[in-house]
Amino acid sequence: MTDASTPPNKLKRLWLTETIRLREEHTGPLEDSEANRRVRAAGGDFTERLHARALILAERDGQLRALGHWIQGARLALLAMLLLAIVSGAGLAVAALGDGSRPVNVFWALGSLLGLNLIMLLSWLLGLLFAGGGGALGRLWLWLSEKFARDAQAAQLAPALMIVLQRQRLSRWALGMLTNGFWLVTLSSALLTLLLMLATRRFGFVWESTILGGQTFTALTQAIGALPALFGFSLPDAELISASGNSELISESARQIWAGWLVGVVLVYGIIPRLLLILGCAWRWFSGCKNLGLDTGLPAYSLLRERLQPSSERIGINDAAPEQLHQNHAGNALNTSDEAIVLAIELDSRRQWPPSRLPKGVVDAGMIDTREQRHRLLEQLSRFPPARLAIACDPRRSPDRGSLALIGELSRSAGATRIWLLQPPAGEALDSDRLSDWHSALDKLQLPHADSAPLKWLETGHD
Structure with missing residues (x-):
């Protein structure tokens, strides 16, 4: 958790500075005469002074503590979504294979395991191109983070974070890691449950269709299984596929071939793409974080320039009265003279x-x-x-x-x-x-x- 004794890193400094700016836009200028005086005494360029002022005000008024609560709430939200992903993945595997009393329709099982994942993947890619890439899972995480934070001072934290990240278009990559991570955990849970069920129960595999013929199914099955076969997974031959369309095969080798094909397809077309997308989002995230910075040209920051970095020192500046008074508190300086x-x-x-x-x-x-x-x-x-x-x-x-x-x-x-x-x-x-x-x-x-x-x-x- 972030507290007064832990210096915020670059992202948190930007985050707090934008939070204070948004707060002043909503409630009016804060009483900052002491903060400005301390900032001027410390020196530094204008951006450093903005960060220092924001940190002093955030520590005084509770935003620094609220930031710690928000981060804690975000972690709890991630944990809740992780548990949801694990349970959802296990449910997908159980729905795909059933209880073993009836043969498994291979393409129905494949649709149960990867169909929703494919729809959500296409939805995320479209959102990445046209809407910023947040998606429903990203909005759910932000909403849960605020609910778990339970701090009245956290109201401007989520909007301020989005403003900071959107300047380098980092929000899409951060939420992309979250979305793809959720589906990676879901599919990994589904695969582990699938392996556990295949290891402890005997399943027969068939394909059924009213309008598609055997040759179509054979071509489709082998086309889908061609890429997993390059990684060593089994690929049913035409004879096995044709025989499985007539009735459930009772031979152990036929069951193992179909099981290997199903596992390979889930791994290659489900888990590996999500893992690659996470790595891609992480690369864009870390490279973009290096270029994060404040837009000091904003009117709110321009108004502070003369107060934080005056062209000439002045005594007796009259600041506008704040709408809300803060609680007085004492303290002590750390670096003092012997005077x-x-x-x-x-x-x-x-x-x-x-x-x-x-x-x-x-x-x-x-x-x-x-x-x-x-x-x-x-x-x-x-x-x-x-x-x-x-x-x-x-x-x-x-x-x-x-x-x-x-x-x-x-x-x-x-x-x-x-x-x-x-x-x-x-x-x-x-x-x-x-x-x-x-x-x-x-x-x-x-x-x-x-x-x-x-x-x-x-x-x-x-x-």
Whole structure:
């Protein structure tokens, strides 16, 4: 399953990027200021930045997890279709030979074993030429994959995958491998069941016809069996074919010749063509995957170019408000410096900042009040993440969504973060309910907090 710790391969990166594009087309622009800032700090060409932005947003909003669920559902769908193919193949063999109480009509048996396969093969070839080659089995697999995924965030995954694959016309080869693989398993199951029944029961073989004569049957039988005979399978002679049209032959050699002819025809005209088609589809698939890429000329991607790869850096970009807000969450940066930083957010102007006697080596990042200050600080932290970050907050203010979002975003730009809930000025009481709201909100963010200054921790990294 795909998760945040497993870097997606090329196809999955393209898939996630197209999924995010489709999602934004349906629901409007996403809140992506933090993602864009991280992408700009990481660098790379425009395509790499698009992939990185999509991965950040997909991990934040659940599409990355949904991709793992969809892949798991696709595997379950394949397993269900594999079981269906095995059962269907066994059923074809049983229907072709019967229970042994009556002689087997060789051409009726041949039609039972290969007739539906031939019809579906012709249907797939026509679809390959005129409709993209998906077929009913391909649509069934996509439908089952979505049902087994059971994730509301997976809605755009299947359409996005088809868009990615259709740019190199790879969908026809992917679904071609699926369709031909299904029939390969079906025919292999039929052949194994056929061999098992021939090995454990005695069957007699005849041919019957009202309008066709013996010479026609002889020519048709030998024409069909000529190619399998090149691989060593038995071929009935004219005398045996003529005799089988009059009555069931009781000689063991006659039964074995007809059984060998039937097995050879199923193998050569059923299984081998499907195997060759799978190999051909696989070759086209792997060669086409090398040329997969994004169409960066699409309007949705063109609009992102200046935000992800600006011609000049700007501060204070105003993005459109999203229709749906995402849940705030904290985190930590993996690659940090040895720096320790303390800062305050939205303090009362009567409060003194910075605190006196800051330990040596601890940097004061000031008081964050405006949007411009916030963007400037986050840009700096994204380039030089500190090892330790202390954020001072005034618990007399309510822990609103904007403050918590900023705290969570700051924590994701540092190795470790602690929240300092400042004591009220002398003579002023602190609302216990509001303090409880702060504790609850910070606990949800999983950030440690205290009402005393974490100065020793900032200086040494421990208490």
